[in-house]
Amino acid sequence: MKKMVYIIGLMVIIFAFSACGKTNDVFYMGVNAEILEISGEVHGFVVKGLDDNSILGEKCYINCEAPDTYFVYVDNDTGKTIDLNFDDFIVGDKITVDIQSVENKYALTSRVQLLTQRK
Numbered sequence: 001m002k003k004m005v006y007i008i009g010l011m012v013i014i015f016a017f018s019a020c021g022k023t024n025d026v027f028y029m030g031v032n033a034e035i036l037e038i039s040g041e042v043h044g045f046v047v048k049g050l051d052d053n054s055i056l057g058e059k060c061y062i063n064c065e066a067p068d069t070y071f072v073y074v075d076n077d078t079g080k081t082i083d084l085n086f087d088d089f090i091v092g093d094k095i096t097v098d099i100q101s102v103e104n105k106y107a108l109t110s111r112v113q114l115l116t117q118r119k
Helices: 002-019
Strands: 028-039 044-049 060-063 070-074 081-084 094-099 106-114
Touching (some): 044 094
Parallel strands (some): 060 106
Antiparallel strands (some): 028 094, 044 060, 070 081, 094 106
């Protein structure tokens, strides 16, 4: 019985130490936005947030330059997922992006999903 208490106590301490300081892993997934401008030279979008109190605000630059950034489209009628390229987006498109944080109206993304349905 005494060994069990020590093992549980040790597990609690290990869990507490591993949980501390993990503030960098907070992501905002599925932030809705509308594309206002597209910068093809540096692969980025100027967007405005579509949700109330969006972290993107009225104007925010979303950097899409990272090589692991992927672009996707899901057809709502068929459920089919299609990989896109940066060049497939146009001004006025509604998108959802995953971002870690917004600093000085600038954010990095790892995923951009086109919400505007294309026929």
